[in-house]
Amino acid sequence: ELVGIKGPRDCIIKLLTYEADSGPSRQQLKVVSIVGCGGLGKTTLANQVYKEINGQFDCKAFVSMSQKPDMRKILMDLLSQILGNGSPMCFDEQRLIDKLREFLKDK
Known part of the structure; x- marks a missing residue:
């Protein structure tokens, strides 16, 4: 267990998984x-939240962003995680976005 992360992790989990008045939330984005x-540990905190709650979702991915993100690499990483294949995709950014939208449209 990482020191000092449990409180912030649990707070973020609550924000993501509960409705204000009605308890557990599954439908609202x-x-x-x-x-x-x-x-400061932002990525570590986000990763701990992801590890704790990713089992609640059929479709999930974790991507860390740098100050100068490579959008094509990020999109390829997302697609690789949600489609479950490691084969390299030779698409431009727009085709990667379209493929991601197509996969997620009925989720």
Whole structure:
């Protein structure tokens, strides 16, 4: 167990998985931004949240972003995780986005 991460992790999990008045939430899309200076543990915190709750979802992926993200690499990583194949895809960014949209449209 990482020191000092349980409280923030549990707080974010609650934000992502519970409705304000009605308990567990499964249908509403939610986004929680974790921001701060480099080296504070944002990626570690996000990864701990992901590891804790990813079993609740049929479709899931974890992607870490840098200050200068390579969008094509990020999209390829997302597709690789959700489609479950490691084969390299030689698509441009727009085709990767289209493929991702196509897969997620009925989720």
